[in-house]
Structure formats: C-alpha cells, structure tokens
Amino acid sequence: MTWLDIPAGHPFGITTLPYGVFSTAADAHPRAGVAIGEHVIDLPAAVRRLAPELAAAVAGPNLDALLASGPGVWQALRAQVTTWLTDEVYRDLLSGHLVPAADAIMHLPFTVADYVDFYASEQHATNLGKMFRPGQDPLTPNWKHLPIGYHGRAGTVVVSGTEVARPSGQRRTPDGEITFGASQRLDIEAELGYVVGTPSRLGEPVALDAFPDHVFGVCLVNDWSARDIQAWEYVPLGPFLGKSFATSISPWIVPLAALGHARVSPPERTVPLLPYLDDEKAQPWGLDVRFEIRLNGHVVSNPSFTGMYWTGAQMLAHMTINGASLRTGDLFASGTVSGGSPGCLIELTWNGQQPLTLPDGSERTFLADGDEVVITATAPGPNGTVVGLGEVRGRIRSASVG
Numbered sequence: 001m002t003w004l005d006i007p008a009g010h011p012f013g014i015t016t017l018p019y020g021v022f023s024t025a026a027d028a029h030p031r032a033g034v035a036i037g038e039h040v041i042d043l044p045a046a047v048r049r050l051a052p053e054l055a056a057a058v059a060g061p062n063l064d065a066l067l068a069s070g071p072g073v074w075q076a077l078r079a080q081v082t083t084w085l086t087d088e089v090y091r092d093l094l095s096g097h098l099v100p101a102a103d104a105i106m107h108l109p110f111t112v113a114d115y116v117d118f119y120a121s122e123q124h125a126t127n128l129g130k131m132f133r134p135g136q137d138p139l140t141p142n143w144k145h146l147p148i149g150y151h152g153r154a155g156t157v158v159v160s161g162t163e164v165a166r167p168s169g170q171r172r173t174p175d176g177e178i179t180f181g182a183s184q185r186l187d188i189e190a191e192l193g194y195v196v197g198t199p200s201r202l203g204e205p206v207a208l209d210a211f212p213d214h215v216f217g218v219c220l221v222n223d224w225s226a227r228d229i230q231a232w233e234y235v236p237l238g239p240f241l242g243k244s245f246a247t248s249i250s251p252w253i254v255p256l257a258a259l260g261h262a263r264v265s266p267p268e269r270t271v272p273l274l275p276y277l278d279d280e281k282a283q284p285w286g287l288d289v290r291f292e293i294r295l296n297g298h299v300v301s302n303p304s305f306t307g308m309y310w311t312g313a314q315m316l317a318h319m320t321i322n323g324a325s326l327r328t329g330d331l332f333a334s335g336t337v338s339g340g341s342p343g344c345l346i347e348l349t350w351n352g353q354q355p356l357t358l359p360d361g362s363e364r365t366f367l368a369d370g371d372e373v374v375i376t377a378t379a380p381g382p383n384g385t386v387v388g389l390g391e392v393r394g395r396i397r398s399a400s401v402g
C-alpha cells in the first residue's frame, strides 16, 4: 500500500511504476520520471536526495543511461521507488519531488537504436495473407518455423501525441494504372513493443532464457501503415515506405518486473521448433495484455495479446541467432495484435469492403484527415491489481505532398 492517494484500480498503481521522460512549463529540461497515480516522480531529483548511488543511472535527458545500466540497477531502482512510496518515512521527502501528471509534457523516452517489426499474430497473418495473396495459403510456409520480421526506420519513431502527416507515394489502381498521391488506405497497427537495455556482442546470439537480462520493458506501438503504398511496393523485399513514415510509441515504458503476473504460456506449437526457438521447457513469455483501440473516442476493437503465437523471448532469440548484436535502445515490436478482434482497420473493414459506422453516423474504411486514434492496454498485476501500459495517441493531418 502506498501513502499516496490513488483511486483503486488505477492503471499506474504501486505495482506498475513505469518509466518515462517529461518536462514541465516550470522546468523545461527533459528528465526521467516514474508515473504513480496522477503524479510523476522527478527521478533525478529524488534519486540525488534518497539514493545517490543510483544517480548516474537516471542522469541525462532520457532513459538511455538507465537502459544501459542492466538488470541489477533496474531491480535496485524499482525496489527503492517502491520503498519511498510505501514507507511513511519518505512521505515528506518524496512529496517535494512529485509533479502532477497533468503538468508533465512527455518526450520520446529513449534514443531508438534499431527498430524491428515482427508479424507474430497468427490471426493477423492469416487475414493479411487472404487479402494480400488471395488464392494462396494465407500463412507462408515459413510462418510457424520462425518469427517473421523486417527492419523498420528507427529515426521516425515518435512519442504519443505527435501528429502524423498522411504519406504520399506510388499506388497501383485496381485496373493496373500506376499513380502518385496521398495514401487513400491509411491504417493503424496496434502492437506491443519491447525495449532493449543491455547490449550484446556481435557474433553472440542471445538465448531464449537471457530475454530478461536484455529487455528492460514494454511499450505500446502504433505502426501506421499505408496499405495502398505497401501492397504495390512490398514484393520481394518486404514493407518499405508504406510503414517508414511514422511509428508512434507510448511515453511510459513498463518494466518486465511489473509483468510477472501477466505471464502465460503461448499457444500450443503445431509445428516442432528448432532448439533455439523451442520454449516448451523454458519459462513462458506469453503475456496476458488486453488492448483497446479508440477512433475519435469510440471503441472500435479490443484485441488480446494473450494468444500471440511467438513470444518476445523467441523474437529476440531469432533476431540474434545469426550473431547480429543488440544495442541499448533497440526496439522490436510484436506485429499487429489481432487475437479475438483485429488490431488494424484493413481487417476490421475486411479490405475496406465493410465500412465501420461511428456513433456520429460517419463511415470509415481507412483513416480520414483529422482522425485521432488512441490505443491503451492493461495486464493483470498481483493481488487483483491492474498494470496499465498507458496509451499511444496520434492524429492524422493532411498530406504535405501530392
């Protein structure tokens, strides 16, 4: 129990303690913070006062130093923050370092090194296969042998709240004409992102059970996708400009330590896996995370992460099995989460053939200029608590070209 007044069931209760980067009107320096209820702990200031031995890990304008400091420091800092918030002794000292969350301006929390996007939902892969490759098996022959992924564009990862300009590019019309212009099929993709802290050495794969030694935590990802640009460009090298214009992430990174109660076994594997991916005897890294997607304030879908075929540990093991090294700040995303209900509009409207009707009477197949999408998610915490993953929000503005 914390001495702070937090409404029961708050997604940022004492069992969450996510890390982000904020500034305020009074102090414009971006710095690390921990969200607790309707407040943010000014972490560098609190640590200088209460745990100076950890000061180096929370210094600087972002979470880069904390990510690089490794699991020992991550555990020590989380234990400290928990003690400050639960032991009355710290009440007066810590109160001076609490900022109202409403005053916090959130920034991109870490320097994104490499960005990789996977394709780990069997439901999503099956549906997209049917739409993009009609007449073929929806799942490609490799799908159940390895987590398929591609390298994205790290420099266009933006923090929640950043406006997204509608991309322009080449499309092919149904009668085969090649045209240029603003995307007419702009979509969302609700995903879970994994944030790498501890780097690895070139030439040394990261085994399944080393996942928590390297991954600091998770965030929410909206991998904006221009389906018309994507459908024309993607053969044979995969997604390119249809997905590289912007990827939004939530401002709060929830540490893996907060997700202990959310861990579940992934679905039964119907195809035997090679040893480096075989997690049958390993600790399971499936996660019971429930998403909610709102379009202009209206809930349009509630996908569940729980049945994702591939786990984060398998994605990491696969990403490094060739000896590719990890850097602090690498971000890898799960791919669209479409368990139970879809995590993108192309599935929700079945390739634009079944428009959604919003409560204001307007219809949507894909996103219109001015539309705002908010993705939130929660996971179960200990003793019936809720661990919130916060939100990733973005509004579409009109194309600047075309």
Ligand SMILES: O=C(O)/C=C/C(=O)CC(=O)CC(=O)O
Residues within 6 Å of the ligand: 117, 118, 119, 120, 121, 124, 125, 128, 129, 132, 189, 191, 223, 225, 234, 239, 243, 334, 335, 336
């Ligand atoms: O099936 C395809 O050709 C492509 C599908 C996607 O758009 C996949 C993607 O970005 C990964 C994902 O989010 O699942």
Ligand SMILES: [Ca+2]
Residues within 6 Å of the ligand: 117, 189, 191, 223, 335, 336
């Ligand atoms: Ca994606």
Ligand SMILES: [Mg+2]
Residues within 6 Å of the ligand: 152, 223, 224, 243, 244, 245, 246, 247
């Ligand atoms: Mg993207």
